[in-house]
Amino acid sequence: MPKNPQYKRVLLKLSGEGLMGDKEFGLCTETVNRIADEIKVVHDIGVQICLVIGAGNIFRGMSAAASTIERTSADYMGMLATVMNALAMQSALEAKGVQTRVQSAIPMDTVCEPFIRRRAERHMEKNRVVIFAAGTGNPYFTTDTAAALRASEMSCDALLKGTQVDGVYSADPKTDPNAERYDRLSYQDVLARDLRVMDTSAIALARDNNLPILVFSLHNPGAFAQVVRGEGTFTIVE
Numbered sequence: 518m519p520k521n522p523q524y525k526r527v528l529l530k531l532s533g534e535g536l537m538g539d540k541e542f543g544l545c546t547e548t549v550n551r552i553a554d555e556i557k558v559v560h561d562i563g564v565q566i567c568l569v570i571g572a573g574n575i576f577r578g579m580s581a582a583a584s585t586i587e588r589t590s591a592d593y594m595g596m597l598a599t600v601m602n603a604l605a606m607q608s609a610l611e612a613k614g615v616q617t618r619v620q621s622a623i624p625m626d627t628v629c630e631p632f633i634r635r636r637a638e639r640h641m642e643k644n645r646v647v648i649f650a651a652g653t654g655n656p657y658f659t660t661d662t663a664a665a666l667r668a669s670e671m672s673c674d675a676l677l678k679g680t681q682v683d684g685v686y687s688a689d690p691k692t693d694p695n696a697e698r699y700d701r702l703s704y705q706d707v708l709a710r711d712l713r714v715m716d717t718s719a720i721a722l723a724r725d726n727n728l729p730i731l732v733f734s735l736h737n738p739g740a741f742a743q744v745v746r747g748e749g750t751f752t753i754v755e
């Protein structure tokens with residue numbers, strides 16, 4: 518008998534790369550659909566969900582491709598790319614019958630709603646999945662920080678970060694066989710040991726707002742539903 522969900526409202530952060538599947542660039546439709554299925558399962562057990570999606574699969578402000586572009590413009594390009602990913606996820610979720618709204622930190626009225634916290638709150642109360650696009654709307658930030666910010670603003674019980682590995686390690690487990698996996702860490706451990714969970718501004722914001730961060734693998738089918746029940750494999754930072 519599966520346990521009841523441990524959280525009433527969560528923010529799920531997906532990196533852009535998580536939507537790429539085996540591709541080198543862009544979106545893999547099957548992967549987006551599979552993640553939408555995972556989200557639907559959690560939505561159907563009554564957990565309120567909002568999403569922040571990155572854009573590493575399309576454009577990053579600090580990438581080599583952007584090296585000749587002025588930094589703030591490159592960052593705006595990255596933020597615009599997150600809107601594309603948000604629209605793709607919206608479409609996949611709605612095809613499965615999950616009601617959604619996209620809210621962008623950079624207003625673009627013909628494409629989606631602008632970010633209005635109280636309106637987002639209302640959508641979530643009505644069990645719509647709210648997808649926050651365009652990061653924080655400011656250059657020099659990342660979508661990790663946007664995730665910590667929106668999770669705090671929306672009074673989420675936890676920030677869940679779906680990644681390529683099943684938690685936080687002392688080194689990259691794909692390249693270092695001696696990498697140690699942690700079940701539980703403090704915010705201070707992450708900052709002091711420079712563990713690459715999320716960037717430091719995101720960790721500091723989560724710490725200041727007592728927002729637990731749960732890191733889990735998006736590749737394990739059913740993992741999102743397990744993690745919201747406090748089961749399965751994940752690292753908790755709190």
Ligand code: UDP
Nearest residue numbers: 533571572573578592595652653658659660
């Ligand atoms: N970005 C930004 N401000 C934000 C969020 C994102 O300038 O608040 C830009 C930044 O250039 C970043 C890009 O958008 O590199 C894509 O976001 P991110 O790198 O966080 O994506 P992820 O690694 O999660 O796929």
